[in-house]
Amino acid sequence: MPMVNPYKPVKAKLKKIVDETPNIKTFTLVLEEQMEFKTGQFVQFTVPEVGEAPFTPSSSPYVKDQMEITIMSAGRVTEAIHSLKEGDTVGIRGPLGKGYPLEEFKGKEVLILGGGVGMAPLRSLLLTLIAQKKDFKRILLLYGAKTPQDIIYKGQFADWRKEGVEIHRSVDNGDEDWKEKVGVVTVLLDDVKLGKEVVIICGPPIMMKFGTLSVLEMGYKPENIYLSMEKNMSCGIGKCGHCALGHYFVCKDGPVFKYSEIKDIEGIWD
């Protein structure tokens, strides 16, 4: 019987690279073997002889022939990824972890709170929700970025609005063309009347922390707050130990957790 090697990636060709912001790019990949994933599951992106780094695809799981991954240049591996060119071959290992529990969102008002490149996995979620929009009472997206230039998927918000998603955006620092809100993303919570059913948060650690504290204060229940935890996922299969968060391994038990599951663990925001 041939060995099943969970450490071996599938080869993928970089079909297209889009500059989203000065330090964020979206990579469209065509995999040699099709890889089905659930929205919210992640993959390991391999650059040969450099390393691997974990990302949640930002494309819809309904799109089978290619996969999009939006990546900020933030470290050794992501810098190498940013220097790749269209036509280069990389590796993709996955899908890993558990996706967003869509069943738990059904029939409810779904609030998505995103910050910066944290919008990447949320885009996949949003596209999935849009594809099944009849199943949800209401879909809202509150998105914040540092400046108007740092907003990713700039041209796509209009399409999502057309699909019935209520969208509010803010930037920490505006410019003369910016007509929307200025301030950290949580200021947008004051602008909308919410049924406080479920909220999904993804963004930089500080935004995750204050986003969570804000929605808790508003009356969201800890078990209805879904957080995408970013820890050092390496093997992705619950063996190597790096992403330990209390007794969980974020790679296999997450990366999406309910706040109620992790609230008592030290260091969740660090």
Place this chain on the structure above:
Amino acid sequence: METKFISKDKIKQFIDNLEGDVFIPQEKEDFFSWQKYPCNFSLRGFRTILPPKFFFYSPQEVLKEKEIVKRTVVGIKACDLKGVLFLKKVFKEGDFVDPFFRDDILIISSDCTELHKNCFCSLLGDNPYPEKGFDLNLSEVKDGFIVEIGSDRGKKLVEENEGLFSSVEPEGLEERKQRRDALRKEIKGEKIDFDGKEVKSEKITDEIKKCVSCTACTIVCPSCFCFLLDEKSDFEKIRFWDSCQYPGYARVAGGANPRKELDKRFIHRVKCKFEYSPERFGSRGCFGCGRCISGCLGGINFKDVLLRLVEK
């Protein structure tokens, strides 16, 4: 379990007959070390200076299918056998199975006949003799060994070497019991009840301060399993043992690090062994071999650390 007897003069013959690579403890001045057979060997004493996890889980390995040579490890002591069984749970159970951890190795364990000064298995409620998980276990008695058969592979091995074994007299089993009880009594201290849940780091601040993050405790631990992956060319991976005691172990791109501080890493290790591992794998991750004490550059006595953590 079924038992047999093998005399001292026949044990070498039996080991000679084992196929493939055989590793066995050799007695040095005041410790035991693993050697590749044929060599002088000893099945007496206590655990080897390094754990047998090396044989099952390579410290540095390219993760691709390769030829493997049949391997037997003889003389694994009780604590280390528990360590191997723990690692098997980590690597071979769950949604994903690691194909590179070697669970094909034949295990011939043996009873401890004396204690190392840092041993504390009984403090955790364990015994200095193997009770399960071996293919064969050897318990020294006068003139030879009681051989306990723990698996079908062990049984087959005994059958293949039928002429070397004889049946066990009741006095033999009685002698084994007496020897085991006597050694167990030598381990000082009552069993502690520690589940790692309420760890107060203030109780051990002075001990934590001695840690220099050298990671020796994790390297010599029979059950520490953490590893690091690195990328070779052509999408092959290589893995190395890693340690949660390195400051950068849990750091992510962008710099966030949940265990930047020494005390957090130290407590994480304690909780991993006693709180998290039971929840993750259904087994505690410390078996009282005391190697972390022997190996600590800062002179931390982990046995004392545990005793202080359970103090009211």
